[in-house]
Amino acid sequence: MKPFFSERATRFTESVIREMTRVCLKHQGVNLAQGFPDFPAPAEIKEAATRAILGDFNQYAITWGTPVLRQAIAEKFGWYNGVTIDPETEITVCCGATESMIASLMAIVNPGEEVIVFEPFYENYGPDTILCGSHPRFVTLHEPDWRFDEQELARAFNNKTKAIVINTPNNPTGKVFSREELQLIANLCLKWGVVAVTDEIYEHILFNGATHTSMASLPGMRDQTITINSISKTYSLTGWRVGWAIASPRLTASIRKVHDFLTVGAPHPLQEAAAVALRMDRTYYKTLAGGYQERRDFLAGVLQEIGFRVYSPHGAYYIMTDVGHLGVTDDMAFALDLVKNVGVATVPGRSFYSHPSSGATKVRFCFPKRMETLKQAAEKLKKFTLPSGKR
Ligand SMILES: Cc1ncc(COP(=O)(O)O)c(C=O)c1O
Numbered sequence: 001m002k003p004f005f006s007e008r009a010t011r012f013t014e015s016v017i018r019e020m021t022r023v024c025l026k027h028q029g030v031n032l033a034q035g036f037p038d039f040p041a042p043a044e045i046k047e048a049a050t051r052a053i054l055g056d057f058n059q060y061a062i063t064w065g066t067p068v069l070r071q072a073i074a075e076k077f078g079w080y081n082g083v084t085i086d087p088e089t090e091i092t093v094c095c096g097a098t099e100s101m102i103a104s105l106m107a108i109v110n111p112g113e114e115v116i117v118f119e120p121f122y123e124n125y126g127p128d129t130i131l132c133g134s135h136p137r138f139v140t141l142h143e144p145d146w147r148f149d150e151q152e153l154a155r156a157f158n159n160k161t162k163a164i165v166i167n168t169p170n171n172p173t174g175k176v177f178s179r180e181e182l183q184l185i186a187n188l189c190l191k192w193g194v195v196a197v198t199d200e201i202y203e204h205i206l207f208n209g210a211t212h213t214s215m216a217s218l219p220g221m222r223d224q225t226i227t228i229n230s231i232s233k234t235y236s237l238t239g240w241r242v243g244w245a246i247a248s249p250r251l252t253a254s255i256r257k258v259h260d261f262l263t264v265g266a267p268h269p270l271q272e273a274a275a276v277a278l279r280m281d282r283t284y285y286k287t288l289a290g291g292y293q294e295r296r297d298f299l300a301g302v303l304q305e306i307g308f309r310v311y312s313p314h315g316a317y318y319i320m321t322d323v324g325h326l327g328v329t330d331d332m333a334f335a336l337d338l339v340k341n342v343g344v345a346t347v348p349g350r351s352f353y354s355h356p357s358s359g360a361t362k363v364r365f366c367f368p369k370r371m372e373t374l375k376q377a378a379e380k381l382k383k384f385t386l387p388s389g390k391r
C-alpha cells in the first residue's frame with residue numbers, strides 16, 4: 001500500500017529545540033533550550049495591540065502587510081541598516097521570520113537547485129531547504145571563532161546554486177559576520193548570480209561593541225538580497241508571529257504570491273502594534289543589548305566554572321558549549337540527563353548539524369531569561385556531576 005505521508009516529510013525530524021521545551025515542561029525544569037524571553041514585552045507595544053483589537057483591526061489585513069507596518073519597517077531599515085526601500089513594492093509581512101524564510105526560499109528556488117547553508121545552522125534551515133526541493137550544501141563555520149574557509153566557500157558555488165542562507169548575528173554560535181566576510185560572500189553571489197537570503201533577527205543583540213552589517217547595504221547586493229527579520233527577538237514578542245522579508249520588487253512579487261497561499265497574512269492587530277514597536281525610542285536597543293550582555297556574562301561565567309568549554313557569543317542570545325573533554329560523547333543523552341536529573345533544558349548540538357555526529361559533544365544554552373531564572377539554573381548546574389566526575 002502506498003504511504004499516506006509524503007517522502008518530503010520523512011526527510012526531516014520534529015524540531016529538537018521545541019521538543020526540549022516539551023520535555024522541560026514535563027520535568028518542570030528551567031528552560032534554557034528554546035530562545036524566548038520569560039520577562040514581559042514592553043508595555044507600550046502591548047497597549048498598542050489592545051487598542052488595535054478594540055479599534056477593530058480584526059479582519060484580514062492586506063496580504064503582504066498593513067500599510068502602517070510596512071512604512072515603519074521601511075523607515076527603520078533606512079536608519080538602522082542604511083538601505084532605502086519602497087514599502088509598497090519591497091516588503092512582505094509574514095507570520096514571523098519562520099514563514100518569511102520558507103516563503104522566500106519557495107519563491108526563488110526550483111527543485112534540484114542548490115542552497116548554501118553555513119553549518120552549524122539554526123535548525124529550521126534544514127527542513128526549509130528540503131521543503132523547497134533544493135539540495136543543501138553546507139559550509140563549515142570553524143570553532144573557536146566560527147570563521148569559514150574562503151576556499152571551501154568558493155567551492156560550494158556552482159551553476160546550480162540559487163541561494164545562500166546567512167544568519168548574522170548567528171544562532172547557535174553567536175558569530176557576527178564582519179563586513180569583510182560579507183563582502184567575500186557578496187562577491188561570490190555577484191559572480192554566480194546567487195541570492196543572499198539573510199536572517200537578521202538578532203541585529204540589535206550585539207556585545208562588546210560588535211556592529212551589525214546588512215548584506216543588502218553592500219555594493220551591488222540590494223537587488224540580490226532577501227532580508228528576513230521579525231519582532232520576535234528585538235521586542236520580546238515571539239508569540240505574536242509577525243515578521244517580514246525585504247527584497248527587490250521582482251523578488252517581492254514572487255514572495256508575496258507564495259506567502260498569500262501559505263498563510264494569507266499575519267495577525268492584523270498585532271501588525272498595527274508592531275508598527276509602534278519599530279518606532280520606539282532608539283535608546284530601547286542600547287538597553288536591550290546591555291541587558292543581554294549582563295546575562296551572557298553571568299551564564300558564561302557559571303558554565304566555565306563548572307568545566308564547560310564556552311564559545312562566548314558576540315551577538316544573539318545563545319551560548320554554544322563543548323563538553324567532549326569531560327567525557328561526553330552523546331549530546332542527546334547528555335541533554336536529556338541535564339533536563340531530567342538536573343532540571344535545566346538545553347539543546348543537543350546535533351540539531352545544528354547535518355550529521356548528528358558533528359554535534360555529539362556540544363550543547364547550546366540560551367539566556368533570554370530573567371536574572372533570577374538564570375541564577376536558579378546556575379544553582380542546579382553547580383550541583384551537577386559531569387560524566388567523567390571531573391569538576
Ligand atoms: C535565526 C533565527 N531565525 C528565525 C527564528 C524564528 O523567528 P520567528 O519567531 O520570527 O519566526 C529564530 C528563533 O529562534 C532564530 O533563531
